Amino acid sequence: MSDTTYYVHPMAEVSPDAQVGAGTRIWRHAHVREHAVLGESCNIGKGVYVDTHVQIGSRVKIQNNASLFDGLTVEDGVFIGPHVCFTNDTAPRAITADGKLKSTDDWQITPTLVQYGASIGAGSVILCGVTIGPFALVGAGSVVTRDVPPHGLVFGNPAHLQGYVCHNAHRLTNIQDSEGKPFMLAHKDRVSEASSKGSASDLNSKLVGWCPICKQTCQIGG
Numbered sequence: 001m002s003d004t005t006y007y008v009h010p011m012a013e014v015s016p017d018a019q020v021g022a023g024t025r026i027w028r029h030a031h032v033r034e035h036a037v038l039g040e041s042c043n044i045g046k047g048v049y050v051d052t053h054v055q056i057g058s059r060v061k062i063q064n065n066a067s068l069f070d071g072l073t074v075e076d077g078v079f080i081g082p083h084v085c086f087t088n089d090t091a092p093r094a095i096t097a098d099g100k101l102k103s104t105d106d107w108q109i110t111p112t113l114v115q116y117g118a119s120i121g122a123g124s125v126i127l128c129g130v131t132i133g134p135f136a137l138v139g140a141g142s143v144v145t146r147d148v149p150p151h152g153l154v155f156g157n158p159a160h161l162q163g164y165v166c167h168n169a170h171r172l173t174n175i176q177d178s179e180g181k182p183f184m185l186a187h188k189d190r191v192s193e194a195s196s197k198g199s200a201s202d203l204n205s206k207l208v209g210w211c212p213i214c215k216q217t218c219q220i221g222g
């Protein structure tokens with residue numbers, strides 16, 4: 001372990017081959033595997049599983065019993081709610097076509113990225129291969145199957161874009177494009193299309209919204 005200024009509960013298990021940054025706290029029954037990297041000042045809740053090679057930035061909060069598997073990268077300032085589950089295999093099988101138990105050589109990890117400041121609500125499942133954009137908000141119980149744009153609010157199963165949120169996760173109103181025209185959200189097809197081409201952030205790169213709680217405009221582009 002790279003640093004001794006972090007806290008590990010006596011009933012947590014942190015591999016000596018993991019890296020943990022200063023000020024990070026790892027609570028009871030959490031398990032941090034070898035070659036996982038945790039940044040500074042993170043809070044890793046009870047029963048959290050951090051698989052091998054998972055990369056976690058600084059000031060990340062991971063609530064109880066979340067499961068983070070190999071292939072996942074979490075940037076700084078991300079919130080992961082309780083019981084959130086990330087996946088890492090698009091073609092999961094226990095056995096090969098001829099019935100033998102698969103080994104680690106028999107399958108390929110699909111990476112997933114959660115970007116700066118994003119939040120993922122309790123009990124959500126994140127399918128692998130997606131990117132959740134900066135300051136996006138995933139509603140509780142969602143199943144995320146495609147990219148989420150910056151500041152995007154998604155929920156449901158499968159999760160659809162339902163709006164946009166400010167830096168404080170308040171829902172924005174009066175979304176306008178770069179020409180000041182109202183931006184209607186009746187564009188699920190557009191979002192699907194953009195996301196499938198990996199250009200979800202292009203879709204709203206110049207949108208601006210109004211937060212009625214913060215009482216200020218919010219740039220929601222990437």
Ligand SMILES: [Zn+2]
Nearest residue numbers: 166170211214
């Ligand atoms: Zn706000």
